Amino acid sequence: WEANHIWIIILIVILWIAFPHYYNILVLALHIPLTLVLLGITLRGVAFVFRYYDAYKDSSQILYDWMFKTSSLVTPIFLGLTMGGVVSGDIINPSQMENHSFLEVYIHSWFNIFSILTGFFYAALCAFLASIFLIGEVDDTSKSIYMRKASIATIVVVSLGFITLAYGYLSGIAFVVDFISNIWSISAILISGILLFPLWNSIKSGRRIISRALAGIQIFFILFAATITHFPNILFTTTGSISIYEQPVHDSVMNVLGISLLVGGVLIIPGLFHLLKLFKLIKLLER
The missing domain is CATH 1.20.5 (Single alpha-helices involved in coiled-coils or other helix-helix interfaces)
Known part of the structure; x- marks a missing residue:
């Protein structure tokens, strides 16, 4: 968890210092889901510490366990809602915010069907990655349980990914339309799908490091596919896309x-x- 805090702080500092214009629009329009992501991360860390290292094992462990499970589910969902808001094209440009209502500026930009689907896709993606990593940490008795969970998460990830892209394409979301027609994005997704076969083979063979590496590479290709299509224009507003390099610092x-x-x-x-x-x-x- 300390490592997670480090990466989050580094990411925020980089955006704030190097790309202030992009950071301003992102944090202003999506401050609600971003705040909930940070709150979820904090609650998950707190619940883990008190659940695992508490000196007394009593009924409070039930609360910590519930808090840990809930925040583990909610955090990636809101992270996905944020990503959906970034690319859905519903963000109101700060220069035009005064002409719109609170709901249009701060709610509709991320709380829409496409963003919700993206949120559930992110949650399934995290469940897939977590189950792969946990397989190497448990005994043989629990291994089959997490292998089953990993297979279920894989099916859910593929299904939600297809549904999200299909809905985005049919809804005319520019990011998705260009994503599907981009050879690099499609190639990255295909490679990620092909890697499932050696991944499951390595899991069954008990090769923990290789299976984790393959799972990480799969996630990398998915994120690569999501950003390569429009990079550096990876923020979509109602008036068009905005480059991360817009109004650069000295x-x-x-x-x-x-x-x-x-x-x-x-x-x-x-x-x-x-x-x-x-x-x-x-x-x-x-x-």
Whole structure:
């Protein structure tokens, strides 16, 4: 969870410093789902700590367990709602917000059918990835359970992905129409689908590292397909798409940011691997 906090902070800082115009529109129009995402992440982390490390095991564990499960489901849904809002084309440009109602500016931009479908797709995607990672952490008795959950999540991901794209195409959403007609996007999705076969083979063979790597590569190709179509114009408003490079900051700011990220990477990445190794050691000692 500490690693998740680091990546989120880095992402927010990069958007805020390097792409202020894009950040301003994104945070202003989608501040409600983004706030709920951060709240869900916080509640999930808190629930995990109190559920797992609480000194006393009593009825409060039921509350922590419920909080953990609920936030684990809600967080990726609102993350998907945010992504749906970014590409659905319903965001009101800040220069025109005063001519629209609160619902049009702050609700309809992300709470629509396409965004809702995207939210459920994100949740299924997270469930798929989580089940793949958990397969390598459980004993043989529980392994079959998570393999079944992973297979169900795979079916749900593929089904929701198809339904979301079909609805977006039939609704004339520019992002989806261009996505389907872009050779790079379709190729990335096909590669992601083909990787399912070696993924399941590696799971059945008990090759944990390979199965996790393949699952991660699949997610990468899905995200690549979602961004390559219109990059750098990856924010859609009612008046057209907006480039992430629009109204860029001074070159000196970008240079300082780049150097800071390189230095930070050198310091953070070794610490991250040490953190993972430490938690693995704790689990072994607890057994």
